[in-house]
Amino acid sequence: MDEDKKKSFTEQISSSFFKGLLIVVPPAITVFVVIWLFNLTENTIGKYLPAKLPGAGLLIVLVGIWIVGVLSGNFLSEKILGFFDNIIGKIPVVKFIYKSVKQVSKALFESDSMFKSVVLVPYQKSYVMGFQMLTVPEPIKAKLGDDYVCVYMPWSMNMTAGMNFFVKKSDVIYLDMLPQDALQFIVTAGTISTAGMMPTDLEKLKANGNVQS
Known part of the structure; x- marks a missing residue:
């Protein structure tokens, strides 16, 4: 009986921890990626600009994301994204979160969604x-x-x-x-x-x- 209670308690902890990961990780990854891209563009492209333009890095990131969306149906971009999917699909836990976020995003933004x-x-x-x-x-x-x-x-x-x-x-x-x-x-x-x-x-x-x- 005690073993069953311990097992149930352990399962509850594991389940709650995993649910917490699902909630915290996607927005955390999004924020991290946006900040990383912002800093990267500010430190690389920004120094070649003739004048210091506050927010230039953020603007470049937003334009870059828009370009990715425009090219999303391109054959080459599909190959690159497919390669990225294969890499992510081999990482435990991360692959489940990535696929879940991807499915929800497709469901919301595609015209023939679920x-x-x-x-x-x-x-x-x-x-x-x-x-x-x-x-x-x-x-x-x-x-x-x-x-x-x-x-x-x-x-x-x-x-x-x-x-x-x-x-x-x-x-x-x-x-x-x-x-x-x-x-x-x-x-x-x-x-x-x-x-x-x-x-x-x-x-x-x-x-x-x-x-x-």
């Missing part, structure tokens, strides 16, 4: 914003029936973590928003305007006291 639409669903006498998934897993559908949809709710300030809810279709409010706009609203903790919502849905929420004017 996310069907942006929605609001009831949660603890309020509403939360999320993304309706294209399908409900068959084992769950077999138990709940066809009246439920799967909604993924990302956490504020961290798009790589969140929860899945199975909600009745009648309780779902659909929003006229692009996934990218909804993601901005969520990860910035609501500092982005709700102007992208459908007016009828906003009025409905205001009437229920869930959205402030």
Whole structure:
């Protein structure tokens, strides 16, 4: 009995630690990479500029990221990214985090993604914003029936973590928003305007006291 308790306690610690890694590592890596690129460009390209331009490194980093996006469909860039994927795919733990972040990013930013639409669903006498998934897993559908949809709710300030809810279709409010706009609203903790919502849905929420004017 004591051995089972010790094993359960150890498993809980391991599980919590791994969840912590999933939450902390992606944004930490992102911040580290951006700072590293900023310092690299400031120290290399910046010294060749005719005058000291504050923020030139950041501007170069942003333009560089934009160029990568433009060239993302290029054959050569796909080969390079494929080579990078293979290297990352051989590193324990890192490969899982990388693949998870990549899948979430693709789901949010590709037109044929697994996310069907942006929605609001009831949660603890309020509403939360999320993304309706294209399908409900068959084992769950077999138990709940066809009246439920799967909604993924990302956490504020961290798009790589969140929860899945199975909600009745009648309780779902659909929003006229692009996934990218909804993601901005969520990860910035609501500092982005709700102007992208459908007016009828906003009025409905205001009437229920869930959205402030």
